[in-house]
Amino acid sequence: MSVRPSTNGKQEKLLKVEDLRVFYGAARALDGISFHVAEGEVVTIIGSNGAGKSTTLKTVSGVPELLKSVSGHITFAGERIEKRSSHRIARMGIAHVPEGRRVFAGSTVEDNLLLGAYRRRRLRSAVNADLERVYERFPVLKERRGQPAGYLSGGEQQMLAIGRGLMASPRFLLLDEPSLGLAPLLVSQVFDIIAGLAADGTTILLxxxxxxxxxxxxxxxxxxxxxxxxGGGDASAMAADPHIREAYLGA
Ligand SMILES: Nc1ncnc2c1ncn2[C@@H]1O[C@H](COP(=O)(O)OP(=O)(O)OP(=O)(O)O)[C@@H](O)[C@H]1O
Ligand SMILES: [Mg+2]
Incomplete structure (x- = not known):
């Protein structure tokens, strides 16, 4: 849990989503959802298989296949982005770590990280500083920098995927199901890393x-x-809510 003031409307809303609807063909994946994330906040959207979680993140980051079927408003840092391309959205400082990690197994760990650095491609010194920052947070990636990413364990690959997202020095990090396919111990490690990012003030939608x-x-x-x-609310209150506990926490 990060120690930051909870939002009571005073903090600036970095991301504001209003009445968002998304279709895949005729099938409705999102039916008018609204939510916001304030600067410095960690917000999570929980939900079971097929609820629309990945679709929500893909829509915010502007994946091309969805652009035409989106309605509603998405405002990031005061600008409307629901019709913008993924490149422009990435340049505004939104990094998306997709579901299933998608590392390039045959490329080295370092080359995978460098793929995340496109925002600063022309400034090699800035790229090197970003690499060092990521290696400091994930020492295992530094140790394995020259090895194919496919040799990493699932948890290490998830760290690589998050590290690649951090290479762009994002203002806002979208994390899709970082626990997917990981053993419980690795899940805890990955969430400890997310807690560390949160404590450093990174704004996250998870x-x-x-x-x-x-x-x-x-x-x-x-x-x-x-x-x-x-539903929604304070994370600690949600964790104590009987309905949430029964439906989502296996209590
Ligand atoms: N490319 C697609 N074409 C058609 N339907 C899709 C497509 N992607 C997702 N869907 C459907 O949209 C709905 C929401 O999917 P989404 O992937 O957003 O769910 P999710 O909450 O991320 O689920 P999971 O926890 O399984 O990852 C589901 O009914 C899914 O089958
Ligand atoms: Mg998903």
């Missing part, structure tokens, strides 16, 4: 099925059910 881990690191949470936000 979507996750493992609600207890997500609520541990988040300031606030929303519940997404079948494309609709059905």
């Amino acid at each position: 979507v996750e099925q493992l609600a207890h881990q997500a609520l541990r690191v988040a300031d606030r949470a929303y519940v997404l059910e079948a494309g609709v936000i059905s």
